[in-house]
Amino acid sequence: xxxxxxATLLTPEQEFPQxxxxxxxxxxxxxxxxxxxxxxxxGDETVDLPGRAxxxxxxxxxxxxxxxxxxGIADDVPLQPWLTEHIWPVEDRIGEDDVLIxxxxxxxxxxxxxxxxxxxxxxxxxxVAEAIGEAGIRGVITxxxxxxxxxxxxxxxxxxxxxxxxQGQLGGRIQVALGPHAPYTCSPSYLKEVAQAxxxxxxxxxxxxxxxxxxxxxLAAEGRTPAHVLLDSRLSEQPVIAAHYVAPAESDFAxxxxxxxxxxxxxxxxxxxxxxxxxxxxxxxxxxxxxxGSDGAASANVLDPFLSMKSAAWIxxxxxxxxxxLPARTVLRMATxxxxxxxxxxxxxxxxxxxxxxVVVVDLRSPAxxxxxxxxxxxxxxxxxxxxxxxxxxxxLLYAEGRHLLVDREQIVRxxxxxxxxxxxxxxxx
Amino acid sequence: xxxxxxATLLTPEQEFPQxxxxxxxxxxxxxxxxxxxxxxxxGDETVDLPGRAxxxxxxxxxxxxxxxxxxGIADDVPLQPWLTEHIWPVEDRIGEDDVLIxxxxxxxxxxxxxxxxxxxxxxxxxxVAEAIGEAGIRGVITxxxxxxxxxxxxxxxxxxxxxxxxQGQLGGRIQVALGPHAPYTCSPSYLKEVAQAxxxxxxxxxxxxxxxxxxxxxLAAEGRTPAHVLLDSRLSEQPVIAAHYVAPAESDFAxxxxxxxxxxxxxxxxxxxxxxxxxxxxxxxxxxxxxxGSDGAASANVLDPFLSMKSAAWIxxxxxxxxxxLPARTVLRMATxxxxxxxxxxxxxxxxxxxxxxVVVVDLRSPAxxxxxxxxxxxxxxxxxxxxxxxxxxxxLLYAEGRHLLVDREQIVRxxxxxxxxxxxxxxxx
Numbered sequence: 081x082x083x084x085x086x087a088t089l090l091t092p093e094q095e096f097p098q099x100x101x102x103x104x105x106x107x108x109x110x111x112x113x114x115x116x117x118x119x120x121x122x123g124d125e126t127v128d129l130p131g132r133a134x135x136x137x138x139x140x141x142x143x144x145x146x147x148x149x150x151x152g153i154a155d156d157v158p159l160q161p162w163l164t165e166h167i168w169p170v171e172d173r174i175g176e177d178d179v180l181i182x183x184x185x186x187x188x189x190x191x192x193x194x195x196x197x198x199x200x201x202x203x204x205x206x207x208v209a210e211a212i213g214e215a216g217i218r219g220v221i222t223x224x225x226x227x228x229x230x231x232x233x234x235x236x237x238x239x240x241x242x243x244x245x246x247q248g249q250l251g252g253r254i255q256v257a258l259g260p261h262a263p264y265t266c267s268p269s270y271l272k273e274v275a276q277a278x279x280x281x282x283x284x285x286x287x288x289x290x291x292x293x294x295x296x297x298x299l300a301a302e303g304r305t306p307a308h309v310l311l312d313s314r315l316s317e318q319p320v321i322a323a324h325y326v327a328p329a330e331s332d333f334a335x336x337x338x339x340x341x342x343x344x345x346x347x348x349x350x351x352x353x354x355x356x357x358x359x360x361x362x363x364x365x366x367x368x369x370x371x372x373g374s375d376g377a378a379s380a381n382v383l384d385p386f387l388s389m390k391s392a393a394w395i396x397x398x399x400x401x402x403x404x405x406l407p408a409r410t411v412l413r414m415a416t417x418x419x420x421x422x423x424x425x426x427x428x429x430x431x432x433x434x435x436x437x438x439v440v441v442v443d444l445r446s447p448a449x450x451x452x453x454x455x456x457x458x459x460x461x462x463x464x465x466x467x468x469x470x471x472x473x474x475x476x477l478l479y480a481e482g483r484h485l486l487v488d489r490e491q492i493v494r495x496x497x498x499x500x501x502x503x504x505x506x507x508x509x510x
Numbered sequence: 511x512x513x514x515x516x517a518t519l520l521t522p523e524q525e526f527p528q529x530x531x532x533x534x535x536x537x538x539x540x541x542x543x544x545x546x547x548x549x550x551x552x553g554d555e556t557v558d559l560p561g562r563a564x565x566x567x568x569x570x571x572x573x574x575x576x577x578x579x580x581x582g583i584a585d586d587v588p589l590q591p592w593l594t595e596h597i598w599p600v601e602d603r604i605g606e607d608d609v610l611i612x613x614x615x616x617x618x619x620x621x622x623x624x625x626x627x628x629x630x631x632x633x634x635x636x637x638v639a640e641a642i643g644e645a646g647i648r649g650v651i652t653x654x655x656x657x658x659x660x661x662x663x664x665x666x667x668x669x670x671x672x673x674x675x676x677q678g679q680l681g682g683r684i685q686v687a688l689g690p691h692a693p694y695t696c697s698p699s700y701l702k703e704v705a706q707a708x709x710x711x712x713x714x715x716x717x718x719x720x721x722x723x724x725x726x727x728x729l730a731a732e733g734r735t736p737a738h739v740l741l742d743s744r745l746s747e748q749p750v751i752a753a754h755y756v757a758p759a760e761s762d763f764a765x766x767x768x769x770x771x772x773x774x775x776x777x778x779x780x781x782x783x784x785x786x787x788x789x790x791x792x793x794x795x796x797x798x799x800x801x802x803g804s805d806g807a808a809s810a811n812v813l814d815p816f817l818s819m820k821s822a823a824w825i826x827x828x829x830x831x832x833x834x835x836l837p838a839r840t841v842l843r844m845a846t847x848x849x850x851x852x853x854x855x856x857x858x859x860x861x862x863x864x865x866x867x868x869v870v871v872v873d874l875r876s877p878a879x880x881x882x883x884x885x886x887x888x889x890x891x892x893x894x895x896x897x898x899x900x901x902x903x904x905x906x907l908l909y910a911e912g913r914h915l916l917v918d919r920e921q922i923v924r925x926x927x928x929x930x931x932x933x934x935x936x937x938x939x940x
Contacts, residue, residue, distance in 0.1 A: 088939065097939070151880075152887040156837035189878040293831075351828035352891075354835075381891035384878075387820070394821065395828065398781035401723075405784075407586035444939060447923050448619040448814075448895065450581075451930035452939035457582040461782075461811035465878065466896035493877050500881035509518065509527070509874065509882035 081109070082475070083120060087129040087441065088455045090412065091431045095455060101134055103437040106251070106474040111431040131445040132469060133455050135412065136429050137196025137217075137438030138385035139419030142286075142323040142344035142373030144202045145211070146174065146182035148189070149500045150378035159292070159353055167378055173503045180207035185496035187215040188489055189383050193465030196438035196473045199321060199344065199373065199423050201259045201286055205242050213250050216473040216486050218438070220321075220423050221246065222259030222286040225266065225274060232270050236277060243281050253474065255284070255424065257321065262288035263309045264295055271313035278318045284424055285315050291324035292355045305329035307336050316341070321422055323373060326350055326358045333366050342369045342422020345414070347391040348382070349375030357399040360392065360406065360414075371419025372411075384465045389415050393460060408460040437475035443467050511539070512905070513550060517559040517871065518885045520842065521861045525885060531564055533867040536681070536904040541861040561875040562899060563885050565842065566859050567626025567647075567868030568815035569849030572716075572753040572774035572803030574632045575641070576604070576612035578619070579930045580808035589722070589783055597808060603933045610637035615926035617645040618919055619813050623895030626868035626903045629751060629774065629803070629853050631689045631716055635672050643680050646903040646916050648868070650751075650853050651676065652689030652716040655696065655704060662700050666707060673711050683904065685714070685854065687751065692718035693739045694725055701743035708748045714854055715745050721754035722785045735759035737766055746771070751852055753803060756780055756788045763796050772799045772852020775844070777821040778812070779805030787829040790822065790836065790844075801849025802841075814895040819845050823890060838890040867905035873897050 082103040089099035091111050100117045102110040110117050120126065154166035174182070179202065190198060200208055201222040212219040223239040225232070236258075243256040258281070260266045260274045278285055290296050290306040299305055306328060310316040319340040328336075345358050363370050372388040374380050389411045396406040406414075420429030428436050442463055444452050449467070452458045471479040478486055501508050512533040519529035521541050530547045532540040540547050550556065584596035604612075609632065620628065630638055631652040642649040653669040655662070666688075673686040688711070690696045690704045708715055720726050720736040729735055736758060740746040749770040758766075775788050793800050802818040804810050819841045826836040836844075850859030857865050872893055874882050879897070882888045901909040908916055931938050 149881065152883045152892065155884070155887045155891060156834055158833055162833070185877070185880060192878060348824065351824035352833060354827045354831040354833040356831060357828065381887070382878075384894075390817070391821070391824065394778065394781035395825070397784045398787065398825065401784040401786060403588055403592070403782060403784040404586055447615070447919055448622060448812075450615060450923055451579065451927050453582045453930075453934065453936060454585070455939055457585045457811070458939070461585060462582065464894050464896060466894055489877055493880055497881050500883075504883065506883060509885055509888070 081121065081124045083124055083126040084134055084439070084441070085126060085128050087132040087134045089134050089431055090456065092417065101431060101439065103439070103472065103475045106437055108431060108433060108435050108437050108439070110433060129441055131443065133442045133444055133459060134431065135440050135442065135459065136416040136431055137440050137471065137473065138194050138415050139197040139371055139423065139425070139429060140190060140195050140374055140383060140385065141199050141321070141371030141419040141422055142346055142375060143198055143200055143383065144376035145186035145198065145200050145208060146179040146202050147376030147378040148186035149174070149178065149182040149496065149503060151381055153378060153504055155381070170504055176204040176207055178499050178503060179204035180211055181495050181499045183208045183211035184214070184487065184492045186377065186383060187211055187217070188484060188487070188492055191215055191217060191471055191479050191484065192468060193384050193386065194440035194442070194468045194471055195383065195385055196440070196471065197420065197423065197425060197428060199286065206245070209246050209249070209254050212254065214487055216476050216478045218253040218425070218428070218473070220255045220257050220284070220286070222257045224259050224261050226261040236274060240277055240281065243283055251474070257284040257286040259286045260315070262291070263299065263306070268313060271309070271315060275314040275317065278315070283318060285318050285320045287315070287320065287322060289322040289325050290327040293327040296327040296329060300329065305332050307332035310339065311335060319424055324350060324355070324358065326356045328359065333362065336368055337366055342371060342418070344373040344422060345370050345392060346373040346375040346380070347395050348380040348387060351391065351395065353379055357395055360396055361400070369418040369421040370414050371422040372415045385415050386463055386465050389460045408454070408456040411460050412456055437472055439472040440468060441470035443469045511551065511554045513554055513556040514564055514869070514871070515556060515558050517562040517564045519564050519861055520886065522847065531861060531869065533869070533902065533905045536867055538861060538863060538865050538867050538869070540863060559871055561873065563872045563874055563889055564861065565870050565872065565889065566846040566861055567870050567901065567903065568624045568845050569627040569801055569853065569855070569859060570620060570625050570804055570813060570815065571629050571751070571801030571849040571852055572776055572805060573628055573630055573813065574806035575616035575628065575630050575638060576609040576632050577806030577808040578616035579604070579608065579612040579926065579933060581811055583808060583934055583936070585811070600934055606634040606637055608929050608933060609634040610641055611925050611929045613638050613641035614644070614917065614922045616807065616813060617641055617647070618914060618917070618922055621645055621647060621901055621909050621914065622898060623814050623816065624870035624872070624898045624901055625813065625815055626870070626901065627850065627853065627855060627858060629716065636675070639676050639679070639684050642684065644917055646906050646908045648683040648855070648858070648903070650685045650687050650714070650716070652687045654689050654691050656691040666704060670707055670711065673713055681904070687714040687716040689716045690745070692721070693729065693736070698743060701739070701745060705744040705747065708745070713748060715748050715750045717745070717750065717752060719752040719755050720757040723757040726757040726759060730759065735762055737762035740769065741765060749854055754780060754785070754788065756786045758789065763792065766798055767796055772801060772848070774803040774852060775800050775822060776803040776805040776810070777825050778810040778817060781821065781825065783809055787825055790826055791830070799848040799851040800844055801852040802845045815845050816893055816895050819890045838884070838886040841890050842886055867902055869902040870898060871900035873899045
């Protein structure tokens with residue numbers, strides 16, 4: 081048994097100063113005050129962590145990990161030329177091995193900042209699964225289904241094959257969803273085909289939805305709304321992860337209540353690309369779980385869940401002119417448990433008995449964090465990814481005191497830099 | 511001479527990969543490519559910094575440093591109860607020694623994150639000047655002039671005394687401004703008195719202006735606007751630093767063009783308190799320098815200039831739905847040179863010959879920053895305060911590789927934690 085002692089535990093209902101968290105195999109067997117803890121036994125590993133907080137691992141609810149290779153390649157440009165002139169031409173040069181390398185690079189950042197679950201949509205997803213396996217975390221993976229009519233059927237087949245090959249693999253650490261990219265890149269009849277396939281497999285759906293107001297206006301011009309697209313295609317008969325959802329139609333909220341849907345809110349990407357502000361508080365008031373996603377590093381530049389939390393809290397308050405919106409504990413819950421709910425990971429995202437031991441230790445002792453009156457506030461509004469001290473995934477220590485324990489960091493960085501330079505056909509800083 | 515070599519230099523006009531920066535005494539004597547650099551001489555100290563960026567020290571254009579003691583004491587509450595129930599009762603217990611201790615604590619965070627100049631408004635400003643002196647940075651200090659009618663004259667006297675005692679002290683590192691707190695806390699006649707005193711001293715003005723839309727609506731009800739307040743009181747005859755300025759009247763822009771005014775944009779505080787979004791791009795289009803401020807840690811939680819840069823860029827793009835607004839180089843310039851211009855620090859904020867050697871070395875080699883295609887983009891959108899490796903103030907090394915070189919960090923943190931606990935009358939996390 082691993083026993084983490086001396087830190088403040090943030091469990092779903094309560095905060096335990098100087099609590100204790102016990103891990104047996106891949107699961108949490110106790111989280112709470114010292115009084116009720118199971119007795120220590122010979123062979124137990126005890127780690128004393130005064131001045132730290134222990135929280136559930138972060139869930140990155142929407143990302144494109146391999147795009148890490150394109151970080152900073154084109155910032156501060158409008159969305160359309162960003163895609164057509166900068167991202168797509170480079171992506172055409174990305175091969176399967178490059179996806180592996182880019183995903184490995186991304187997972188260095190993710191794990192070091194406390195992320196233990198990701199929801200990834202890209203291509204060459206076998207290689208993404210491989211990288212997730214190596215990193216020791218869990219992931220929902222999705223082949224992005226975008227393309228012209230003649231490619232559609234072949235791509236759907238790729239997505240179905242992925243499901244059959246990977247669903248539940250690596251001891252359940254890999255889950256597979258079907259990923260129609262977006263209503264504007266998939267025809268209504270194609271969305272119906274995907275929905276049928278998802279139903280046959282009982283697969284979850286992962287889709288970009290209403291990322292911009294323009295997208296919702298375009299649907300409105302056809303008499304449709306984002307939620308109506310899900311309903312009409314029957315995608316809504318399966319659980320759905322809707323990424324972004326910046327611009328719902330007013331009539332969407334009522335429709336959503338009848339669906340098994342979770343939202344992946346990506347505040348940094350939405351702000352930086354000028355898409356706008358998702359109405360997070362309204363979604364949550366309708367009982368919809370809202371997780372936090374980074375989107376890919378090509379738009380957001382970082383996968384840092386601490387920045388996702390800060391920006392989500394800041395923009396919710398700023399856009400509503402109401403500083404009580406998304407208080408610290410709510411944001412922390414979104415970044416962990418609600419993300420897990422949205423992804424259908426039922427036993428992930430809480431420090432509670434029986435839950436998977438995806439656990440992060442954050443050092444609160446930096447002079448730049450003093451004084452700490454409230455641990456949740458310190459975690460959301462003050463802490464940075466660099467304050468993450470230890471990360472456990474399924475009970476295994478993945479990262480500690482600046483070192484990645486399962487992978488060769490220097491080799492990954494070296495390979496990734498060479499790869500980025502080659503596919504971008506541009507020098508990188510060295 | 512100190513010679514910093516091997517890093518990318520970001521000078522005003524140009525970027526020098528593997529450039530060289532030479533410091534003699536308190537000034538930069540050369541910044542550029544190796545070819546034109548002065549020859550090395552015996553006794554020179556050369557520091558080779560491959561994989562790093564060298565930038566000017568950050569200017570925190572509006573803050574209340576001693577409020578560091580109140581960080582996280584009351585988050586997620588509306589502005590009025592935040593002030594009346596949480597902040598003011600605690601501030602009543604803050605003595606002069608506490609201001610010294612709180613400011614020392616704040617400057618630990620500021621210096622470690624690359625801040626070498628601050629614009630501080632608070633009370634017991636002699637102690638603030640003392641802490642700024644110890645930390646080795648520079649500052650504009652202002653006694654906040656708030657109060658009831660019978661206290662007004664005494665407070666103004668305090669501000670004038672501060673000017674006479676400190677203006678130009680510590681080798682010019684301390685500048686003093688007069689600080690009428692805000693139009694809603696100072697009567698029109700009192701503002702005129704302050705303006706007269708400022709004129710007599712030739713002092714700069716530091717004022718909170720139009721922090722909320724409500725403030726501007728209240729002025730409108732009296733037929734006034736924020737810029738009109740400056741003009742009518744004749745405060746505008748001196749150089750003015752206007753903090754926040756979230757809510758200008760439409761007619762303000764024309765009035766501002768005739769003034770010597772700089773704006774301290776505080777995006778984190780404005781978002782977190784739900785105040786709204788300052789029209790930064792419009793101010794800059796009118797030729798007004800816009801620096802970045804953190805505001806106090808009681809509202810913003812952090813003094814981190816990297817978070818100020820990120821949030822300024824994000825919200826400018828998000829609020830305008832235009833991703834080209836405030837590109838990385840502009841934001842970097844605001845955080846350094848435009849802040850210095852707003853504060854009237856003429857030879858600060860650029861890596862250029864003759865400028866003060868306020869210099870920051872940022873390590874770009876973290877795996878969480880790879881690949882770096884563009885150094886300015888990496889600094890603004892990816893780097894964190896924890897990537898700051900070295901900080902020089904007036905040519906003196908203040909911080910290097912995680913250590914503060916001029917002050918006793920452990921003692922400051924210990925004293926600050928005791929002080930915070932006492933004045934808040936609440937336990938802090940330990």
